[in-house]
Every structure is written in structure tokens, then in C-alpha cells.
Amino acid sequence: MRLNECDPGFKHEVAAEPGGAGIRACFACAACSARCPVGANRPDYDPRRLIRLTLLGRREEVLASPLIWLCSSCYTCGEVCPQQVRFTEVLTAIKNIASREGHAPPSAKITAELLAKQGRLLEVTDFENDKRADLGLPPVEQRPQDFQAILGLKPSEGEAGEEPR
Amino acid sequence: MKALLFLGCTVPVRNLNYELSARKVCEILGVELVDDAALACCGYPLKGTDQAHALTIAARALAQARAHGLPLVALCSACAGTLAEAEHHLAHHPGEAARVNAELAPLGLTYEPGVRVTHLVRYLLEEVGLEAIKAKMTRDLGEFTFAPHYGCHYLKPAEIIGGLDDPEAPTSMGRLIEATGAKVDNYPRLKDCCGGGVLGADEGLAGSLAGAKLAELDAREVTAMVLVCPFCNVMYEGQQKAIAKRMDTKFKVPVVYLTQILGLGLGLEPDELGFKLNRAKPKELLAAFKS
Numbered sequence: 446m447r448l449n450e451c452d453p454g455f456k457h458e459v460a461a462e463p464g465g466a467g468i469r470a471c472f473a474c475a476a477c478s479a480r481c482p483v484g485a486n487r488p489d490y491d492p493r494r495l496i497r498l499t500l501l502g503r504r505e506e507v508l509a510s511p512l513i514w515l516c517s518s519c520y521t522c523g524e525v526c527p528q529q530v531r532f533t534e535v536l537t538a539i540k541n542i543a544s545r546e547g548h549a550p551p552s553a554k555i556t557a558e559l560l561a562k563q564g565r566l567l568e569v570t571d572f573e574n575d576k577r578a579d580l581g582l583p584p585v586e587q588r589p590q591d592f593q594a595i596l597g598l599k600p601s602e603g604e605a606g607e608e609p610r
Numbered sequence: 611m612k613a614l615l616f617l618g619c620t621v622p623v624r625n626l627n628y629e630l631s632a633r634k635v636c637e638i639l640g641v642e643l644v645d646d647a648a649l650a651c652c653g654y655p656l657k658g659t660d661q662a663h664a665l666t667i668a669a670r671a672l673a674q675a676r677a678h679g680l681p682l683v684a685l686c687s688a689c690a691g692t693l694a695e696a697e698h699h700l701a702h703h704p705g706e707a708a709r710v711n712a713e714l715a716p717l718g719l720t721y722e723p724g725v726r727v728t729h730l731v732r733y734l735l736e737e738v739g740l741e742a743i744k745a746k747m748t749r750d751l752g753e754f755t756f757a758p759h760y761g762c763h764y765l766k767p768a769e770i771i772g773g774l775d776d777p778e779a780p781t782s783m784g785r786l787i788e789a790t791g792a793k794v795d796n797y798p799r800l801k802d803c804c805g806g807g808v809l810g811a812d813e814g815l816a817g818s819l820a821g822a823k824l825a826e827l828d829a830r831e832v833t834a835m836v837l838v839c840p841f842c843n844v845m846y847e848g849q850q851k852a853i854a855k856r857m858d859t860k861f862k863v864p865v866v867y868l869t870q871i872l873g874l875g876l877g878l879e880p881d882e883l884g885f886k887l888n889r890a891k892p893k894e895l896l897a898a899f900k901s
Contacts, residue, residue, distance in 0.1 A: 567620060
């Protein structure tokens, strides 16, 4: 590892992100790694290692790593951390930075588009509401307008079911 | 007792047995669930890539609950957790609350701190109370043994949603199962995560997490595994066959929702609780109800 390839500002960048400040407190005990259920199934996924790489400033290596998307968000690490690092939140901060730099998995873009189109992840049509009515359940609605406003997204034309002019 | 029901995205489309049984159980226990069609996504799906907007979406739901003057009660653990975390975060970060309110203003909504957010199961324990629930039981399920799966967002982070259970030794689901007279199996992998959070990123990895618990429960021959979250259901019921295939084995682990078991104890029939929609059917349990 070459020190001049490290970005000493990266840890501050992560710490400035919501949820990222806990990284300052890590003393590398690896309680998080020991209890991580993802790490138990994928030894290359190691929360402590991701924290150390971040503290060392291995910015591109961390942001481009597919490993950062493997957290199951179970919060086990946070419960056992003696330093209140809150690794789940720290990794969320790292993933948010990675997303802004184009490293997000394709599913992320689809999620935002679905919310802008449907106001919910799963589509609700007459088919779903008929099934609900059969069971005596009240109808649910798609109200995407609020989500379009919040996300600054309009549903793309083809998906909105409009004929292209 | 009155609460605003937060159905989220998955339950009202894919888990009608959960919704139906939850509504029926609340009716019997004297909990009035209020519906609001404007409630939808909790924001969780966006958190990993865009937590600022995820927080605004959560705040939108909190603002709606505030307008109703009611606690917000969710069936999905991810929704309950996300909304509770958002409430906690916004209440402690006035700057973020101001940013969120600027984005909510065009929608005619205002977030203010102080909205109570709970998972339905927790609401039942804290508002109705275990003794009052027991007192309403009319049917003894004593011949059955259930294995609770608490999942993660129902218990953690304890610093925000703690107080009901110790995440290292949870008992709340077990206490409710026992209220029906049934036995509880607190199996070794009780606390394992379902892996649902990584299903989108790595199906094989997610399956390994869920598969270990399924294999253990398959060998223990419990009446059923009991869930309180539709995301855990995706893994344990929806993916059960695919996971078994990948592990080159076969599982027969019946999967039910806690509200279905409570409903049976409260005297409801399987059809009223949506058991027809269970795919990993609890055959032993249902056989006892055939006349």
C-alpha cells in the first residue's frame, strides 16, 4: 500500500455524512466482525476491515467495492460494539457517498423510479384490490405525486402508459 | 385504543393473511385501526443510496400520523424500525427537521417531534397488555409448539427501539405464543437474521443466512415458524423451496404469522385468518381445525 494513494480526508467525509460520525470511535476490537452473520457466510465481508480501509483513506477501493452492498442491516454489530460506532449507519453513510459517485447497484435507480411511478414499491391495480375486497379488506391506492415531488422525479413516459407523440 | 395503521408496500399486496389476521385480532382486543390511503412507503428502500430522501419520505408518514393525532402502528418490522429511527433522528437533529419540513411544505405537511411509532405486536403488548390478551383467549393450542423468529428490526437498534426485549434474549413473541397455551421452542439459531436485506444484492448469500435457520427448524419438527415481518416471510416462506434446492435438500418448515396464531387462540377460524394464503402450510395445525 502506498500512502500517497490514500486520501486522508475520506474519514472526515464519511464522518460528516449522517450516521457516519461513529467511525471516529472505532478502536478495532472486531466485535462487529465476530458477530456479523454476513461475514459468517462470506469471509471477505469484514466490517472491521471496511472501517480500517476507510480510516486509512482507501477511498476508491472502499467506494467501488461490491462488498459494501452486502450488509443485511441486521444491527447485530451495533449491539455488540463497545464504542458505539454504529457500523450499519457508518456503512449507510459510505454507500450514500458511493451512490453519488455512480457506484450504486442498478436496483437503486429502479427503486426510486418505482416510488415516483407508484408511490409504493409494489404495484397496486384492480387485480390486487379485487383480491383484497374478496377478503373484506379496504382498497389501497397509488398516490405517486408526493413521491415525485420529494424525489424530483417524473415517471418516464413509456412506463407511465402514455403514447409517445 | 386507536392507532393509525401503516401497511407499507409489501403487506397489502403480498401478505393479505398477515393483514387480515392482524385486523381481526385487533378487533377482538378492542384496538381500532384507522386507515389512511395516503400512507405508503416508509423510505427504507432508499436508505442505502439516498438517506436524505429516505428520511423525508419517513417524515411524510410521521407528519400524516401527527395530523391524525394517533400513534403509528406498522405490521412490517422494517417500516416500524425505519419510522421509529426517523422520529428519533429528527427529534434530535432540529437542522434535519427544518430541511425535511422545507421539502414537505409544498405537500401541505409539517413534521413535528413526538409521534409514537411501534410495531403492532409491541403495541398489543404495551397497550392491551399480556394479561388482558390472555383473558380473551377461548381456545387452547397446548398441543402445538411454535418457533418464533424475531428478526432484526423488531428488536434493534436497542438504543432507539429497546425497552420491550433484550435483543440478545428476546421473549415478547414467546410470551404471546404462550398466551394461546402453545409451547415455545427457543431454538439455538433464534436470533439469526433472515438475510432478506441482501436478497437484492446477492441471492445466494441471503439464502445461506435463511437456510441455516430453516435446516435447524426442519430437524426440530416444530408445528410452525412464527413471523412478524413480511421481509422475513420473503426468505422463509417465499424462498424456502429455492433455498432448499440450492442446499440440495428439502425443507418442510411451515410458516405462519403471529397474528394468525393469536387469532386461533382468540376463537377465530383458519379461514377468517387467511390460512388459505399460507404457502408453507402448517398442516398439523390446520388438521386440528377440520370438522
